Amino acid sequence: MNTTRRDFLTAAATVAGATATHDAAHAEGHSHQDLPSDVELRVKSLESLLVEKGLVDRAALDALVDTYEHKVGPRNGARVVARAWVDPAFKERLLANGTAAIGEFGYSGNQGADIRVVENTAKVHNLVVCTLCSCYPWPVLGLPPVWYKSAPYRSRAVIDPRGVLREMGTELPLEVEVRVWDSTAEQRYLVLPERPAGTQGLGEDALAALVTRDAMIGVARLVPQQRETRG
Amino acid sequence: MNGIHDMGGMQDMGAVEYAKTEPVFHEAWEGRVYAISSVMQATGKLRLGLRPPMEAIPPGEYLRMSYYERFLTSIIERMVASDLVTRAEINSGRPDPGSVKATLALSPAEAVAAQLKNPATRRNVPVAARFHTGQPVRALNMNPVTHTRLPRYARGKSGTIERDHGVFVFSDTNVYSLGEKPQHLYSVRFSARELWGHQAAPQDAVYLDLFDDYLEPA
Numbered sequence: 029m030n031t032t033r034r035d036f037l038t039a040a041a042t043v044a045g046a047t048a049t050h051d052a053a054h055a056e057g058h059s060h061q062d063l064p065s066d067v068e069l070r071v072k073s074l075e076s077l078l079v080e081k082g083l084v085d086r087a088a089l090d091a092l093v094d095t096y097e098h099k100v101g102p103r104n105g106a107r108v109v110a111r112a113w114v115d116p117a118f119k120e121r122l123l124a125n126g127t128a129a130i131g132e133f134g135y136s137g138n139q140g141a142d143i144r145v146v147e148n149t150a151k152v153h154n155l156v157v158c159t160l161c162s163c164y165p166w167p168v169l170g171l172p173p174v175w176y177k178s179a180p181y182r183s184r185a186v187i188d189p190r191g192v193l194r195e196m197g198t199e200l201p202l203e204v205e206v207r208v209w210d211s212t213a214e215q216r217y218l219v220l221p222e223r224p225a226g227t228q229g230l231g232e233d234a235l236a237a238l239v240t241r242d243a244m245i246g247v248a249r250l251v252p253q254q255r256e257t258r259g
Numbered sequence: 260m261n262g263i264h265d266m267g268g269m270q271d272m273g274a275v276e277y278a279k280t281e282p283v284f285h286e287a288w289e290g291r292v293y294a295i296s297s298v299m300q301a302t303g304k305l306r307l308g309l310r311p312p313m314e315a316i317p318p319g320e321y322l323r324m325s326y327y328e329r330f331l332t333s334i335i336e337r338m339v340a341s342d343l344v345t346r347a348e349i350n351s352g353r354p355d356p357g358s359v360k361a362t363l364a365l366s367p368a369e370a371v372a373a374q375l376k377n378p379a380t381r382r383n384v385p386v387a388a389r390f391h392t393g394q395p396v397r398a399l400n401m402n403p404v405t406h407t408r409l410p411r412y413a414r415g416k417s418g419t420i421e422r423d424h425g426v427f428v429f430s431d432t433n434v435y436s437l438g439e440k441p442q443h444l445y446s447v448r449f450s451a452r453e454l455w456g457h458q459a460a461p462q463d464a465v466y467l468d469l470f471d472d473y474l475e476p477a
Binding site for chain 2: 067070071074075076077078082083085087090091097101127137138141157159160173178180182184188206208210213215
């Protein structure tokens, strides 16, 4: 980055940060609306403070952002699911001890210590939520999307899972049992979706390409494939 | 605490604003906040958990703020509570005169390694389980003003122990550095009708992970 520009931004952030932080700390009773740029400046101010204090290395922040933007995400989970579809012994290990079986792929990390995998069948549909905050199986799905952390999803997934699913495009038959997993403590949940019809003969990579993030949260079901489908 | 964060079962929050795909971070600052929080956590010097400061945000503000704005509030409160920064420093953006420079900054390799390591909240210590799989239990009717992982919608409700996960650090005390209090954590199945009445389908259920301290025999 251009050094002059960074210095300018840092100086500006320091000035603006003082005001914005004051407002946030005394926000009770205010209807003050922070503009996004205020938040941005507060964060720049905080980052430069922490670097100056020897608490943070900017390059370490860059590396973490890069890890979650490019290296960890739902493609990890999709590979796990595809393996479970083609390898019954792996599937058995996955359902018995999710963390260990997922570890076979080298996937581990924050929010991954105790991952439990729950299996969708013709009779059971699983749905994952964290009503209290944002718990999510990071090593296999990456960081959660905004809607997963939002008030509408967190509030309604437990009381009206069928309504939430309908709103998101999936109508569940009445006879299917819906199991909602509210990740309240140390467990993180990954849904093992049903293997879609019409995928006989597809290899693991081609199958993985069919697995969506939403199906692994349980807010969607995978659609049957046409016979000519190729991965 | 019976705060706005404990929103399971509320019905007035509107439709889910679903996006099929979205960037990992919507703005660059979100990634910086997330990363700052992660590296500070990895120093092991934070004496307050992520969630208590988020849960202390007044309801109106909580609902207005984006997720990473709450994250920002939380990491600032945690660093101040842990004597790593002062409020004056947060406000000025500069180290206080005479403050000593720390040597806590993680290198990029250390930061990524810490992030990709499974966190250790499980404890391999012999603690007796108070309940067993298949046993009917009731979640306590309790209303602490501090952090808890027992949501309001399950308090006083009866369910069945579905699985014993083993022994874990107790969040309610550990987030305040008030002791690990290791104890069994269970998956408890509550029928949807027990929680929500007859509007729920008879076969549907909600599973919660609940600590020994939240439960009593039913």
